[in-house]
Amino acid sequence: MQKFILTAMLLTALMLAGCNDNGTGPKKENQPGEILWVEVPDSIQIPPPGKFHKALVKASVQDPDGLSDVDSVYFYSRKPDGSLANKGLPL
Numbered sequence: 001m002q003k004f005i006l007t008a009m010l011l012t013a014l015m016l017a018g019c020n021d022n023g024t025g026p027k028k029e030n031q032p033g034e035i036l037w038v039e040v041p042d043s044i045q046i047p048p049p050g051k052f053h054k055a056l057v058k059a060s061v062q063d064p065d066g067l068s069d070v071d072s073v074y075f076y077s078r079k080p081d082g083s084l085a086n087k088g089l090p091l
């Protein structure tokens with residue numbers, strides 16, 4: 001029985017020594033994501049009242065912490081006069 005306990009203690013010590021910080025080291029700081037490129041039409045024709053036009057917006061992004069780290073993405077558009085479209089809210 002003592003041999004079993006000693007072996008179990010030795011294996012536990014070896015497993016703990018194999019861990020780089022045992023979960024007590026400094027936490028990695030979250031890195032910001034990056035937009036690599038965006039493809040968006042330069043203009044969209046104004047639809048008749050009560051109708052709408054669809055426009056495809058494509059983007060390539062990366063995040064050093066993985067895409068699962070991305071919580072949300074917003075797209076803002078400007079009118080020709082420079083003011084924000086959609087009352088300044090993201091589309």
